[in-house]
Amino acid sequence: MKNIFSGEDKVGEIVAKCPKASEVFQKYQIDFCCGGDRSLRVVLQEQNLNEERVLSALTEAHNKVMSLQDKGIDWQMAPFSDLIDHVISTHHTYLVRELPKLSDLTTKIYRVHGVDHGKVLSKVHKLFHSLKMELDQHLIKEEEILFPLIKAYEAQPSNELLVKAINVIDELESEHEGAGDILKELRHITDQYQVPSGGCHSYELTFKGLEMLESDLFQHIHLENNILFPRLEALKK
Incomplete structure (x- = not known):
């Protein structure tokens, strides 16, 4: 083959x-x-x-x-507004729903299992809440600044709007990299999200939730870093 x-x-x-x-x-x-x-x-x-x-x-x-014959939507060709709406309705909505839940869970297992697994769980708690803070701010930048600029450009293209959007993109790509680094560190310190012996149901829910968060964020960042942003930058060239 x-x-x-x-x-x-x-x-x-x-x-x-x-x-x-x-x-x-x-x-x-x-x-x-x-x-x-x-x-x-x-x-x-x-x-x-x-x-x-x-x-x-x-x-x-x-x-x-x-x-x-299930190719789905070709985001390389779809209108910018469709891709943006997909990112918001699928990935932003997911984060708004799940981040508070994971905040409660990471805090709960740290309180309950901190005596036996404090070294790992203190890092998990700190890393997750650092990630949550970055993501909360990141979503605001995308929904209130970048995405409206892109939609305005799509409706009425101008070099001024395109340059403004690309300037914001540079900052967001750096934030994506920071989020990716935290996700990798979380996976490393949890030994690939393996729940230790004696871990309760909340422990399992927390690690499963963090793993699902990683998967969703990878898809989210991929759509932006590898499709949306390069398409806009190609227009400038």
Whole structure:
């Protein structure tokens, strides 16, 4: 079976062409959002992963989508406003709903299990709330500043609006990278979200919720870093 992608392809571009590839990257813990501008080969070498095995999995994911003829929406071609509305209704809504719940859970398990697992749980509590604060501010910047600029540009294109939007993008990309770093540290200190012996139901809910948060944020950041932002920057060029 001939591989669809190659090691020279950028990770973010692979997911942009085949969204189902994100499932493969999550399985192998490959960062396709903040690290989406790197070639697959470089990432695989750094993580000591078998290139042929990963390429085969990507090809299988691509072929499965093609066989089902379920390509979904092509966000590379969709209007900016449609992509923005999707990000807000899917990913922003998710964060607004889940962040307060995870705040309560991380605090609860720190109180209950801090004696036995204080070293890990204190870091989890601190890292999560640092992430939550950044995300709360980040959503406001996107919904109140960036997204209205992009929609205004789409309705009535002008170089002035485009430049303003791109200037905001530079700041948001830096924030995406910071969020990605925190997610990686959370996964590392929790030993891949493994609940230790004696962990209660709340412990399990917390770690499962953090893992789901990671997955959703990766998809969220991917849509912006690898599709929305590059499309706008290409217009300037």
